Amino acid sequence: MFLYLKMILTKIGLINFRNYKKLHLKLSSGINIFVGNNAQGKTNILESIYLLALTKSHRFGIENTLIKIGEETAKITGTVKENKIFRDLEIQLTKQQKKVLVNHTEIRRIADYITNLNVIIFTPDDLDIIKGAPQIRRNILNIEMSQLSRNYIQIYNEYSKILKNRNEYLRMMYINHLSDENYLSILEEKLIERAIQIYQFRRSFLERINKKIGIIFENITGLSDLSIHYEPNLDLKNYTDEEIRFQLISKFKSNRDREISQGTTLYGPHRDDFSFYLGDENMRLFSSQGQQRLAIICFKLSEIEIFKEDTNSFPILLLDDIFSEIDRKKKNKLLKYIERDIQTIITTTDLKDIKKSILEDAKIFDVCDGNVTERKMEL
Ligand SMILES: Nc1ncnc2c1ncn2[C@@H]1O[C@H](COP(=O)(O)OP(=O)(O)OP(=O)(O)O)[C@@H](O)[C@H]1O
Ligand SMILES: [Mg+2]
Known part of the structure; x- marks a missing residue:
């Protein structure tokens, strides 16, 4: 049997990044869920991981708001495990420049850096893939x-x-x-x-x-x-x-x-x-929001499969606020599908409707005003 390698982000560290002063987290190699009310810092965590992978934010044109207000520099660090080898990645931000490091050595060409951590992201803006220009x-x-x-x-x-x-x-x-x-x-x-x-x-x-x-x-x-x-x-x-x-x-x-x-x-x-x-119907014209959302998520999941075939390795899946407009049954089916073998980082405002069996296997973090605490599930 052919074995695919799974790329895993084992740790993430933030210093003065957006609304985080200092944060260190150990992530699970399966599903990680960040739960919290609006504007607490959930998307900021996904953004930091995307940045660590691709050196740019997925939010366009806001690079100068990445550093915490009132601070001069910011840092994102992470450890990637692939095929039993660990790599330390680091991005240092000042107001003027950005430095990227692998195993504490600066990498000058971005193209040489970005293969270290592969990510696929879904954000609410991705609905525009169907609806937009x-x-x-x-x-x-x-x-x-x-x-x-x-x-x-x-x-x-x-x-x-x-x-x-x-x-x-x-x-x-x-x-x-x-x-x-x-x-x-x-x-x-x-x-x-x-x-x-x-x-x-x-x-x-x-x-x-x-x-x-x-x-x-x-x-x-x-x-x-x-x-x-x-x-x-x-x-x-x-x-x-x-x-x-x-x-x-x-x-x-x-x-x-x-x-x-x-x-x-x-x-x-x-x-x-x-x-x-969907069949003969163009989804832009007739599908519901929830259907469109799921179609786009499935598009991303298909990309993961292709990634796996071409690179022998799974990228990390970042899912920002995916659950709104998706009903209970489909939420759980989606989680079940992901659970198989992809390291996933999900943000959501609540855990209602998610099956206990899935929550038990996931790592759950509560996010509140730039502080993150790992939740111990009461079984
Ligand atoms: N440079 C910065 N310095 C300090 N705080 C910032 C900075 N940039 C953004 N923030 C704060 O981060 C918070 C938003 O975080 P984020 O977008 O992660 O929220 P969220 O938890 O994803 O919310 P939602 O559920 O609404 O999507 C806001 O309160 C915003 O003011
Ligand atoms: Mg958000």
Whole structure:
């Protein structure tokens, strides 16, 4: 039998991070639940773990609020255990800079650091993956796929650069009434090469997700037929290199004037989208909040499976406030599914409805105004 390695965050320490002055916790390798009222510091703990993994907060644009008010520096430390080896990770924050260390040695390149601790996070904002603009979905694909493949992010960055050049050139053609299309076709050739690879990457990633998501969703909700439909803005049937190349070339040709007058590239993977479907119905249009939440959580759980296949290791699952809008039965099914083999950190305002058998196996922490105490369950 093939044995997967489980990555475990065994300890976490915070100094002057958000509303925590000083905190040291030992985590369980199974389910950890942080319980408390609003604004006590539950999300701050998840945020610190996400930061320790990826060096950035999952909350956008708020990096300068990470240090506790009135303090000058902050520190997050953690110990990761993988395959019997322990690694000490550390992030030091000052108002001006951020330092990352592995086993007390500074690491200069972030890319060399971020493989030390892999995390997958679910936050209430992730509901936008179904409800929000296509850009949010493309962003999610980019983040998840770049954790899995360095190649993807490199090609994606190249594509974005060439796209920018092409758009600038289109605008210049409009302003200066240029008709020389030689430079444009050189850019197009380069763009199409990358576009082909991005389409292929995304299609195969979503295909792999689809092999898992329906089963996981059915396991938790009893509903079958959850799938993700990839919606590239080309009419692709076979996704062969030739088909994509042919379609893009003809779209560029037939929309030349439109693209020049709008100064923008109208076709390509930067306009991709995908949708969640339950049977034949688009979930964006007809599903309840709870169903959408569960579909997105199952999307993340499918990613964990893919992560496991590609890296032989489980990432840590961070679930922020997942229980609202989910009924008792599904909560417990979800916890049962997770309990199998993923280290999970959950925040919630209450434990009601969670089965005793699950609580007994979990480590429970009460969070109150920047203080955390481990709860001893009275059995
Ligand atoms: N830099 C900071 N210094 C001090 N306190 C801060 C800082 N940043 C945030 N806080 C405080 O942290 C608290 C919010 O913590 P957090 O977002 O973790 O709450 P929560 O327990 O997840 O609440 P909810 O249940 O509403 O999601 C707020 O009271 C906020 O004022
Ligand atoms: Mg919160």
